[in-house]
Ligand SMILES: O=C(O)CCC(=O)C(=O)O
């Protein structure tokens with residue numbers, strides 16, 4: 722498809738950098754659906770702080786609206802609700818700038834921890850039409866909080882694309898296109914961790930504010 726015919730995106734950044742309180746690098750992008758690999762999203766200290774804050778709250782992940790334990794995602798997860806924390810507040814400001822949406826549209830940062838063998842099978846982050854969710858998700862930022870020795874890539878099977886986790890880096894994608902086929906192409910998952918652990922922080926944004 723030629724550029725002029727592209728659908729409008731939420732992420733408005735062009736060029737090599739996004740200047741926030743940090744200079745974030747735009748390392749790679751696929752244009753439709755938009756998938757962007759970002760460098761220097763978080764400092765090492767910020768990654769460590771998010772892991773530290775979540776350590777107490779981690780429990781086996783619950784997914785979907787039924788909150789049943791499920792084999793689609795075998796990692797442990799917790800939501801960070803410490804919005805008072807200065808590090809969390811600073812990161813949320815930066816996320817707003819990168820995702821180009823007020824943080825009030827966000828569900829709160831979710832921290833996931835995968836141990837060897839754990840994975841998140843291919844899924845969409847938006848809820849299907851038949852789920853009757855009115856305020857659906859529209860975009861995702863997955864931030865890598867540590868280096869994984871082997872495995873744990875975020876993969877997009879329809880795009881033949883995958884991102885290897887690297888501490889401080891992130892992958893952004895959006896699925897608010899008029900053309901449902903483009904949204905469907907954002908199918909993605911977290912490949913099984915083979916050696917080491919994998920920690921990520923995910924921010925999902927909704928069409929309307931939630932807080
Ligand atoms: O762990 C990953 O690489 C992907 C995480 C993910 O898909 C999500 O949190 O929605």
Ligand SMILES: [Fe+2]
Pocket residue numbers: 844845846861909
């Ligand atoms: Fe996801």
